[in-house]
Amino acid sequence: MSASVPGPGGSLVGGPSDPEHDPRASYALEPAYVARLTDRVLATSGTTVPLSSPLDGAPLANIPQSSAADVDEAYRRARAAQKQWARTSLEERSAILLRLHDIVLDRQDEIMDLIQLESGKARKHAFDEPLHIALTARYYARTAHRHLDTERKSGVIPVLTRVEQNRIPKGVVGIISPWNYPFTMALCDGLPALLAGNAVVTKPDAQTMLSALLGAELLEEAGFPRDLWVVVAGPGRELGTPMIERSDYICFTGSTATGKIIAKQCAERLIGCSLELGGKNPILVLRDADIERAAEGAVRATFSNAGQLCVSTERMFVADQIYDRFVERFVARTKAMTLGTAMEWDVDMGSLISQDQLDTVTAHVEDAVAKGATVLAGGRARPDLGPYFYEPTILEGVTPEMTCFGNETFGPVISIYRFHDESDAIERANEGEYGLNAAIYTRDGARGRAIARQIKCGTVNVNEAFGATFASIDSPMGGMRESGMGRRQGSEGIHRYTESQAVATQRLLRFAPQYGLSDRGYAKVMTASLRVLNKLGRA
Template identity: 75%
Template structure:
């Protein structure tokens, strides 16, 4: 239901289920034994812990052991020993374990969702996306492992006499540094193909959401993966992150562009590869022939899923003049109809931000825009009555380049509207800035929309959908262009990044050198004639 602020009649209040007398969140607590079963999986001998608080109420949730430099070194030592044995297992054996993980995640989804909501404060329906994505990823790589990793034959230099086999060899130990916004899926989804390729993993989840990542590690062991194959370390990223990079054979990082640059520099120093999914200021284009109702519905999901704390969420909406007024009316109405709630229960359309720091960033962006002339069409303020870090879904109009939210990623439930008259101009404005992660295009002409998509500088583009179509299509690569990252997750690229290619050549009967008393000069003439013959025969 919607109501009005008593001091601002034009601004909606979006209410959710937050009655302390009826909300199970108010009295629910994690059992100490359950927390201990998770936190003991952290490699730690320091005796130090860090407190984790829930965004739902701000109350303490757990105390997570912290890892020392020696602990990180021990985690890598254990992982290397486990990887040596794991790399000799068959692909079918790995796939069978991965399929058991698929079933476990679906069977335990309520437990997983509870923990995600406790740690992140997101709406339950958005937390459901995480076990769903992990199940999709596990099933995909289990079913396609031979397609990606089987040894392949390639043509040799001398047809019939030179055999070439190309093997996919595991890198060794992969370091995964994962963020807080999708604490279960981001902790696991990049590591699953690493395991399938024969690697071990040392994971450093974000300190705010360690429990979800630790539950993922527990489920991996329950599915049948060797325990030491997946190590978890904990601590501030500035302290533990460089140690993870220093011990890894490959690093996968998801987070901010600023931190991603430091990760890339550390990997360059080690001469190891990395894949980085970084920030985005993602555009959504509503073309003149768009279905306005579908576009408005998609814009709500695209802008406010997980309270906008999603790397691929839309923060800039470019709407054709022909449909602008109708779209804005429907978009604002749908946004005002949303329900907010910091709760474990189903029924909320949007949950909480993760922390006070995130709330302050979102508030600062909105206040800066308003002070410089932007108009708030709906939302625009924090809702401490619903939760300590809840902020209303906010639509801004009249945002200009001098405003912070124009070019900087807000990473919250704030979106800016821009009218366009010329489609080429809209594409140019969508491509402006330094990012290139995700885009969405709404049009009833699929061919035309796909042609527009090729002109948009983003790693993923969704047509008549905000982000879920590419994110859930795990056979397709996903990642950013420009300052939004490098490398790709999902699909063949998502598993091949964790392997080295090894070419093995077997030469039969003749050597690739002069034979039978042939002079070097004669050998050169024979080889030249063979090159001309190969061209006539159409050989590569």
């Protein structure tokens, strides 16, 4: 089924809506459309890498590959553009973000089509991406002055010392984005960087380049200068180090192992970095939980994007008192899920992205079963649907010697455990080295929030899977422990791209003896002044 793309906007492709239609129907993109997007890669090496759809294995594009020299050129262009951009008013930058907000909503069908073709996810999960970018663009545009305006601070001597704090852009930010949310992860970290006055050089994952390139096209359509956002393509092992060597800040989303390497390289240059890494995220279903609501939330927490979501759940702890009833409902909901390649809204779960992901999921489940775990739902690949499909899977009886007990699966697999004592459940939820996201289900919101403070995760959702924190852009998002460092979203998500500068203006008195005072006399006067200020309650 070949896409017809006469111009920007609209849906790229149709889908097999007829129940008798071949579920493995082939999707394709018009060559002119692909050429328009791939032209945005800064690449002069002359080599390309083929890109195929996980839905059916059909080829989508040949992606030009960048060399180290291209990385040099990318940073040269970005630095030149950033110098001019930093002089652009905050009002103008915000206005461009608001235009992007509307463009993304207007072209959401096209965006979702491309996301599905590249990643294989269901349409309802693809929608999360334009939604998140629209939320991010609008939030930072509307709160720009709150985050970036010069702030008055308390001076050491009231009235006589005026102190201001400025937010100075870092310069050029390097962003290395993942494949699992190819549109939103390609853009969301860069939008506050642009608003703060920086330029961006980005290297999206090779498996989902087109979604990221469409994002770059929409940025220019909204009004951002083209050289302010430069895209390079190639293996991380080849382009990662050159990017770190030339960036003023690095933002990375990916594996913990790679994140540690990046952190070391950034430390050697004394530049900052933010890293969103792996997770083995827990969900706690307390004895007073609404069972139906918890079961519905657990399905989304576990199987959104086929479990290929950094904040998705892989471990579930359920109170003894409701365990059997909850498991019955959770299993029933899971078995009722629809899987498929159709680019329509009635598909509940799509495909894994690659053979590597399928191999990992298969190995984790087979290892668990071989060592005594029970499969309550799923547990097998579905090549009849597509090359990388795997059923949503629930495991019971998972023990520490099983690979999936503590290692991230990053697929549609969850292990379910009983608990009797809530303190034990909290302790088990905190086991391991990860700490990205957690969910708690209870009818008592205050109790849920109190338990959340004991969970070692950067985000905790009460009576929701992950969307409450993920979509609340005013709140920070990131990991504790080996799940990362730094935060996206909120004030931390934009301040990471700025240097904090203090400017103090002193009136009348200087910080040295004057009016005939000796050094000793000056020390006595200052000591007395400190005592007075303390009694007056001054900071």
